[in-house]
Amino acid sequence: MSSNHIQRQRKFLQLTFQDYYIENADLVDIPAKLHNREFGMQLFSLTWRCDRKIIESDSGEQKEVGCGRSGTSYARILKCPFCDSKQLQITDWVRHLGFRTRDALLHELVQSAPHSVYHSAALYETPVARFMHEKNWRGAELIFDIDADHLDSKCTERHDSWICNDADCEESGMGPPPSDECPSCKGKSFSSRKWVCDDCLQDAKDNTLKLYDVFLSEDFGIDPEKIVLNYSGHRGYHVRVQDSKIFSLDSSARTEIVHYIEGTGFTTASFRSTVEQDDYKNPLVVISEKVPLPTSAVEKLSVPGWANRVSQAMVEFISDIDSYHGSERWVKVLKENKQEAIHGLKRTPPILSPRVKGIGDKFWQEISIRAVQSYGASIDGPVTYDLKRVIRLIGSINGKTGFKVNRLNREEIDSFNPFVDAIAFRGGTLKVHTLGGLVKIPAFKIDAEEYGPYGDEIVELPKPAALFLLCKGVANLE
Amino acid sequence: MLTRIQMLQYPFSVEARRASQKFARDLRDLSKFLGESNNRYIVEEAGERVLNALDRKPIRLVNTNDERDVLIYPTARLIVEKIGNVRLRSYQAVAESKSVRSYLSREKYEILEYLAESAFGWELEWQGEILERSHLSSILQPFEFKIAFQNFLQVAPKFHHDKWKLVNRHVDAGMVYIAKKELERLISGKFNDLILESTSDVPTLPTRLTEIVQSIETELTTKIRSTKPIEFSDESKGAFPPCISIIYAESVAGKNLSHEARFALAAFLLKIGMSEKEVMGVFKAAPDYVRSLAEYQVRHISSKSAGEGYTPPACDKMQGNHLCPVYLGEAWDDLCEYVLHPLDFYQTRAWELSKNIDDHSWYSRKREKKQKLS
Numbered sequence: 001m002s003s004n005h006i007q008r009q010r011k012f013l014q015l016t017f018q019d020y021y022i023e024n025a026d027l028v029d030i031p032a033k034l035h036n037r038e039f040g041m042q043l044f045s046l047t048w049r050c051d052r053k054i055i056e057s058d059s060g061e062q063k064e065v066g067c068g069r070s071g072t073s074y075a076r077i078l079k080c081p082f083c084d085s086k087q088l089q090i091t092d093w094v095r096h097l098g099f100r101t102r103d104a105l106l107h108e109l110v111q112s113a114p115h116s117v118y119h120s121a122a123l124y125e126t127p128v129a130r131f132m133h134e135k136n137w138r139g140a141e142l143i144f145d146i147d148a149d150h151l152d153s154k155c156t157e158r159h160d161s162w163i164c165n166d167a168d169c170e171e172s173g174m175g176p177p178p179s180d181e182c183p184s185c186k187g188k189s190f191s192s193r194k195w196v197c198d199d200c201l202q203d204a205k206d207n208t209l210k211l212y213d214v215f216l217s218e219d220f221g222i223d224p225e226k227i228v229l230n231y232s233g234h235r236g237y238h239v240r241v242q243d244s245k246i247f248s249l250d251s252s253a254r255t256e257i258v259h260y261i262e263g264t265g266f267t268t269a270s271f272r273s274t275v276e277q278d279d280y281k282n283p284l285v286v287i288s289e290k291v292p293l294p295t296s297a298v299e300k301l302s303v304p305g306w307a308n309r310v311s312q313a314m315v316e317f318i319s320d321i322d323s324y325h326g327s328e329r330w331v332k333v334l335k336e337n338k339q340e341a342i343h344g345l346k347r348t349p350p351i352l353s354p355r356v357k358g359i360g361d362k363f364w365q366e367i368s369i370r371a372v373q374s375y376g377a378s379i380d381g382p383v384t385y386d387l388k389r390v391i392r393l394i395g396s397i398n399g400k401t402g403f404k405v406n407r408l409n410r411e412e413i414d415s416f417n418p419f420v421d422a423i424a425f426r427g428g429t430l431k432v433h434t435l436g437g438l439v440k441i442p443a444f445k446i447d448a449e450e451y452g453p454y455g456d457e458i459v460e461l462p463k464p465a466a467l468f469l470l471c472k473g474v475a476n477l478e
Numbered sequence: 479m480l481t482r483i484q485m486l487q488y489p490f491s492v493e494a495r496r497a498s499q500k501f502a503r504d505l506r507d508l509s510k511f512l513g514e515s516n517n518r519y520i521v522e523e524a525g526e527r528v529l530n531a532l533d534r535k536p537i538r539l540v541n542t543n544d545e546r547d548v549l550i551y552p553t554a555r556l557i558v559e560k561i562g563n564v565r566l567r568s569y570q571a572v573a574e575s576k577s578v579r580s581y582l583s584r585e586k587y588e589i590l591e592y593l594a595e596s597a598f599g600w601e602l603e604w605q606g607e608i609l610e611r612s613h614l615s616s617i618l619q620p621f622e623f624k625i626a627f628q629n630f631l632q633v634a635p636k637f638h639h640d641k642w643k644l645v646n647r648h649v650d651a652g653m654v655y656i657a658k659k660e661l662e663r664l665i666s667g668k669f670n671d672l673i674l675e676s677t678s679d680v681p682t683l684p685t686r687l688t689e690i691v692q693s694i695e696t697e698l699t700t701k702i703r704s705t706k707p708i709e710f711s712d713e714s715k716g717a718f719p720p721c722i723s724i725i726y727a728e729s730v731a732g733k734n735l736s737h738e739a740r741f742a743l744a745a746f747l748l749k750i751g752m753s754e755k756e757v758m759g760v761f762k763a764a765p766d767y768v769r770s771l772a773e774y775q776v777r778h779i780s781s782k783s784a785g786e787g788y789t790p791p792a793c794d795k796m797q798g799n800h801l802c803p804v805y806l807g808e809a810w811d812d813l814c815e816y817v818l819h820p821l822d823f824y825q826t827r828a829w830e831l832s833k834n835i836d837d838h839s840w841y842s843r844k845r846e847k848k849q850k851l852s
């Protein structure tokens with residue numbers, strides 16, 4: 001695509017987003033304590049700076065390059081238009097932004113109509129300071145990112161694809177790119193294309209609901225009024241806990257919360273270790289054929305939190321044991337005695353069936369640990385325990401799809417369908433050139449209408465479908 | 479609520495703080511007050527208290543029935559802050575919190591609850607005497623208290639036993655079940671942290687106090703011999719990213735490594751210029767070490783594709799293999815925020831070390847964060 005063409009397309013998307021911000025100011029969510037938040041925007045245009053510096057030429061001479069000027073550009077820029085220096089600093093990001101009022105923020109959104117806009121989960125005394133130590137961190141919301149990227153949904157094999165970056169190699173395939181090397185040229189660099197469909201979005205939704213209902217509400221007792229849910233505008237959901245009592249939690253405390261939710265680090269105790277212990281206050285769940293598992297079904301054995309869920313987690317894990325890839329020694333026996341094991345676990349109280357021969361306490365413990373891990377909600381850990389993360393502004397447009405970052409409440413999320421409910425632009429059609437070269441662009445549904453798959457072709461599509469392809473970077477404006 | 483003795487035992491209590499503020503509102507005031515000759519005994523006792531901490535002896539409770547006794551602790555803190563040695567401060571934190579813990583173990587539940595609530599603002603619920611707890615599930619009966627999870631998490635992550643991990647606790651509607659002994663540990667642990675984290679501008683000290691500071695400084699240099707880390711002393715190892723440091727240390731210690739870990743380590747070491755022989759040495763301690771096999775593997779990794787060698791896995795791959803401690807939340811290094819590859823980490827850190835740069839604030843200016851935005 002020519003440079004002119006790129007410019008035209010970026011400007012077009014920017015103008016389209018601009019219309020959205022002009023007409024939908026009321027949808028934009030103004031984060032609480034706005035003036036303490038840092039904002040960052042990814043723009044459709046590039047900002048470049050021609051730094052003055054001394055460089056050493058091949059012959060060893062030192063010379064000064066750069067003129068110190070700067071500017072913006074929609075096209076790719078390789079050298080300074082004023083002095084031809086190639087030592088440019090180029091970025092499509094602006095960071096360290098701050099807004100004192102709602103109007104200032106809305107005004108800026110209309111002005112720059114960014115590709116993506118984020119704000120800090122943290123509250124800072126001086127959010128616009130350039131350096132972290134000058135910002136003065138004053139606490140942060142507890143945020144969670146549930147994204148299909150981390151879920152290994154089965155559909156990725158159907159709709160994600162990769163191609164080898166080697167110019168002479170034509171290798172490509174479905175699913176995630178090879179983890180080591182290209183099967184034909186042994187290259188290690190790939191371009192991958194991630195798609196999104198009802199299935200992976202449902203996986204993300206299930207995990208989000210588990211996080212919300214089971215962990216945040218039930219276990220952590222967070223007031224629903226203080227939990228904000230939103231669709232990310234792409235492949236997942238965000239959850240923000242806006243309860244001031246958790247603002248000051250440090251990174252290691254947040255890591256503990258992440259581990260709790262994922263079921264990471266769950267440990268069991270053996271019957272013997274509890275019997276022998278002089279002070280028997282052992283919070284670990286006892287897994288032993290001699291002792292029934294905790295359960296809410298029997299008052300004397302009921303314990304809150306994870307313990308009561310262990311048997312359920314084991315039932316789910318064992319039911320699905322055939323797709324388990326681990327090579328532990330108990331896998332084979334468990335596959336053979338699946339029904340018997342599940343039967344025991346479903347009794348009241350649940351027991352570890354002694355009839356599953358070959359699996360003793362130690363193996364049961366290992367199984368329970370695996371089961372708890374797979375029962376836990378899949379969340380992107382670093383987003384939660386990094387105290388300085390930024391997160392998408394609710395009500396903005398996600399430039400990767402052209403979809404709205406919808407705010408949702410607990411009831412709405414059940415029936416929420418991004419391909420209908422997150423559509424930001426409707427009306428009219430656009431002619432686009434689809435870039436389904438080696439691997440076709442997978443089919444997708446918008447407003448219940450099915451589109452694609454597309455190869456290399458020119459098609460006229462309703463605006464939302466066309467914008468989706470443009471934003472995904474798999475089509476050009478004709 | 480607290481008796482006089484208790485106030486002296488728990489210097490972090492509201493009562494103790496209030497009582498000392500009656501004499502001195504801040505450190506400047508305190509320093510002035512200590513300069514008066516009739517307050518000399520406070521200075522002497524505080525010096526003793528610091529020396530005891532340095533010798534890892536228990537803190538002696540000084541009770542002369544004088545209201546000024548309560549100033550001994552803040553004065554001891556003042557001495558340590560003046561000296562400004564991290565090790566000394568941590569000895570003090572350990573000694574002070576240990577003595578608190580032993581006092582707490584003799585207290586009734588009300589005092590624990592009161593201290594935690596009034597001094598730290600913690601939210602606690604006492605579960606009642608054992609009989610009152612009989613309606614609870616037998617698994618929960620041994621726990622005398624519940625504590626709000628956000629309070630539990632202020633301290634518990636620093637204790638490295640499985641039972642302190644939140645995932646192993648009984649958590650209900652935001653409250654974590656804990657035993658009295660555990661609450662004692664949490665309170666003293668919080669006190670320990672308060673000492674370690676405190677920052678204060680130390681004023682000029684009166685003469686006698688300055689003399690004591692000097693004599694403790696002398697003691698300090700003889701007592702705390704700077705123990706050098708043995709494992710990672712040489713320069714290149716100091717530049718290892720957290721992931722490689724850990725695998726390296728485990729390998730040298732003879733732990734059994736996964737195939738992925740072994741590959742990552744070997745490829746990394748070869749790439750930064752270690753010879754095949756040296757790399758083999760690193761694997762020697764492995765329980766399943768077979769010389770010829772290790773040689774073969776290392777050579778294979780190093781010789782692959784015309785002398786170029788395998789490239790060690792990038793951060794995302796490491797994370798996927800559970801080999802990135804930062805991702806697992808077990809380690810932290812600012813630089814990891816900005817690199818996509820352990821080699822990039824290594825080159826950057828090695829450069830920093832060679833230039834003696836230990837202020838890392840330049841990362842955010844010069845580098846793009848790698849965070850993935852979804």
Ligand code: SF4
Pocket residue numbers: 719720721722792793794796797801802803804805814815817818819820823
């Ligand atoms: S982020 Fe990369 S360099 Fe840092 S520890 Fe993880 S894998 Fe290693």
Ligand SMILES: [Zn+2]
Pocket residue numbers: 050066067068069080081082083084085
């Ligand atoms: Zn220039």
Ligand SMILES: [Zn+2]
Pocket residue numbers: 164165166169170171182183184185186187
């Ligand atoms: Zn290839």
Ligand SMILES: [Zn+2]
Pocket residue numbers: 153155156159195196197198199200201
């Ligand atoms: Zn999908």
